Amino acid sequence: MNENLYFCSLKADTVSEITRVLKTFIGYLKRPDLYPELGRKILKNTINRNNAFKGKEKTNSWAASKAVSQEEAIHKLFEVNSESFNHEFQDVLKQAGEKEKECPIKMGGAGALELIYYACEFSNAQHVVETGVAYGWSSLAALLSLRKRNGTLYSSDMPYLGQNGDQYVGYVVPENLKANWKLFRFADKESLPKIFAETSGFDVVHYDSDKSYDGRIWAYQELYRNLRKGGVFMSDDIGDNSAYQDFCEKNKINTTVVEFEGKYVGVFIK
Template sequence: MSEITRVLKTFIGYLKRPDLYPELGRKIIKNTVNRGNAFKGKEKTNSWAAGRAVSQKEAVSKLFAVEIDAFRSDYADVLHTAAQKEKACPVKMGGPGALELLYYACEFAGAKHVVETGVAYGWSSLASLLSLRKRDGVLYSSDMPYLAQDGDQYVGYVVPENLKKSWKLFRFADKESLPKIFADNAVFDVLHYDSDKSYNGRMWAYDELYKHLKKGGVFISDDIGDNSAYQDFCEKNDIETTVVEYEGKYIGVFVK
C-alpha cells in the first residue's frame, strides 16, 4: 500500500466514524502545528536512559524480587500457540514485548484491575491476563481502530478465547477510551502505556493514568526513548524510575 493510499484510506475511515472525529482533529493538529513535538527531547532521554538501563531480568529481580525464568516454561504451550497465530496472521502488527516484566508486575501487585493502552496482536494483553485469571481480575484495554488496513478483526489475535471473558476492550483513542474505563473502574493495580508516541499525547496520558494508580501499584511505559515525555514526567513528579533495555528500545517502570 502506497503512503498516499494509506493516508486516504485512513481519512475515509475517520469520516465514517463520527465517534472518532475528536481524534481526527487532534491528528491534524499533531501533524501540522505540533509536528515538531513528536521527538521533543529524544537525544536527551536516550542518553539518560542508556546511562541507567538494566536488563528485563535485572529489573524484575530488583523491583519484584523474583526470577523470570519460570514464565517461559510455565506458559510454554500458551506462548507457542500465540506465536503460531501471529505467524499465520495476514495483517502485520507489533510483536511481543517484555512479557515477563508485565506478568511479574501483575503478580507483584496482586493485580485485579489492569489498564493498558495499545493492543495490536495482544501479546501484552496475554501476559496480563495470565496473571489476572488467578484472581478473577479484569484487563481494560484502549486501542484505536486500524483505519488504514483491514486489521480490526485481528486485534488481540493471540489472546486465547478462555481468557477473553476477563477482558474489556475499548476501540477509541485514549482521550475517549480512558474516561470510559475510569468510569467503569477508578483504581488500578498495574498500568501499561503503549499507544500515542507523541510528546503531548504521552504527557496527557501519563498524568491521567498516574492519578488512577494505587499506591504500591506498577507503572510501565514502552518506547520511552521516542522523546523526553517519560523522563520529564518522572522528574516533575519526583519519581525514581527503573529503565529496562529490551531489544534495542527502552521501557520505563516504577512502583508508586
Template sequence: MQSVLRTLFGYLARPQLYPELIRKIYKNIFDRGSAVQGKKESEIWCAERAISQQDAIYRITENEYSLYKDFPEQMKKSKKIEIECPVKMGGPGALDLIYALCEYTQAKNVIETGVAYGWSSLAALLSLQKREGKLYSSDMPYLDRNNDKFVGCVVPERLKKYWNLFRQADKESLPKIFKEQRTFEIAHYDSDKSYKGRMWAYPLLWERIEKNGFFISDDIGDNSAFMDWVNQNNLQTVIVEFEGKYIGVVKKL
C-alpha cells in the same frame, strides 16, 4: 498516498473516531515535532540507567518470573497466530516484566493503552485469570491497515471474559474505563507516542494507580516525555533495555 487515503476513509467510516481525526489533523499541521521532542537527551538518559528485563524483575520483586516457562503451549499457539496474521502490527514487548508485576502485586485490575496483536494483554490476562481479575484496554485501530478484526488476536477466547476492550482513542476510552473501574494495581502505556500525548496521559493514569502499584511505559527513548515526567515529579524509576528500546517502570509509594 494510498496509506493516507486508507486512513482518512477509515476515520470517515467510524463516526466514533471523529474527535481523534480532528486531533490528528491538528497534530500533522501544527505539532509534527512533538513525537521526537528531546529524543537525543532521552536516549542518553535511558542508556545510562538501563538494565535487562530479568535484572529489572529481580530488582523489583526479588524473584524470577517467566511467562514462557509458565505457559509454554499458550505462548507457542499465540506466536503461530501472529505469524499467520495477514496484518502486521507491533510485536511482543517485555512480556515477562508485565506478567511479573501483575503476579508480584497480585493484581485484580489492570489498565493498558495500545493493544495491536494483544501480546501485553495476554501477559496481563494470564496472571489476572488466577484471581478472576479484569484487564481494561484502550486501543486505536491501525486505520491504514484495516486491522479491526485482528486486534487482540493472540488472546485465546477463554481469557476474554476477563477483558474489557475499548475501541477508541485514549481521550475517549479512558473516561469510559474510569467509570467502570476507578483504581488499578498496574497501568501499562503503549499508545500515543508523541510528547504531548504522553504528558497528557501519564498523570491521568498515575492518579489511578493504587499504593504499591506500578506504572509501565514503552518506548520511552522516543522523546523526553517520560524523563521529564519522572524528574518533574521526583519519581524513582527502573529503566529496562529490551531489543534496542527502553521501557520505564515506576512504583507508586
C-alpha cells in the same frame, strides 16, 4: 535498468502510502465518534509535528545511563526470578506465536512480557489498564496473571482504519482468557475516561499507544492519578521523546529503565 526499477519501486511505495492515508481518512469519516481524534491527528502532523521527538537525544542518553536488563528489573522490583515464565506458559506462548505468523496484518511485536506478567503478580492485580493492543501480546501477559484472581484487563486501542485490521486486534489472545478482558476501541482521550468511569484504583498501568510527547504527557498524568499506591506503572518506547523522563522528574519518581530489544521501557512502583 536498475535505475528504472528503483524509481518504479519508489513510485509504487508512494502510491501505497497515499492509498493507506486515504483509506484511513475515509475510515475516520465513517466514524463520527472518532472525529475528535481525527482533529488531534491533523494538529499533531501539522502544527505540532516538531513535538513528536522533543528531547529524544537527551532521554536516550539518560535511559542508557540507567538501563538494566528485563531480568534484573524483575528481580530488583518484584524480588522474583523470571526464568519460570517461558517454561510455565510454553504452550500458550507457542500457540500465540503461530497465530501471529498467520495474521495477514502486520502490527507491533511482543514486548517485555515477563515484566508485565510479574508486575501483575507482584501487585496481586485485580484491575489492570493498558493503552495499545495490536496483536495482544501485552494483553496476553496480563491476562495470564489476572485469570488466577478473576481480575479484569481494560484495554484502549484505536481501530486500524487504514489496514482493515480491526478483526485482528488481540489476535494472539486465546478465547479462554477473553472473559477477563474489556476492550475499548477509541483513542486514549475517549477510552480512558470511559475506563476510569467503570473503575478506579488500578493495580498496574501499561502505556504503549500514542508516541507523541503531548499524547504521552496527558496519558501519563491520567494513568498515574488512577494508579493505587503500591501499584506498578510501565511505559514502552520511552526513548521516542523526553515525555517519560520529564514526567518522572516533575513528580520526583525514581524509575527503573529496562533495555529491551534495542528500546527502553520505564517502570516504577508508586
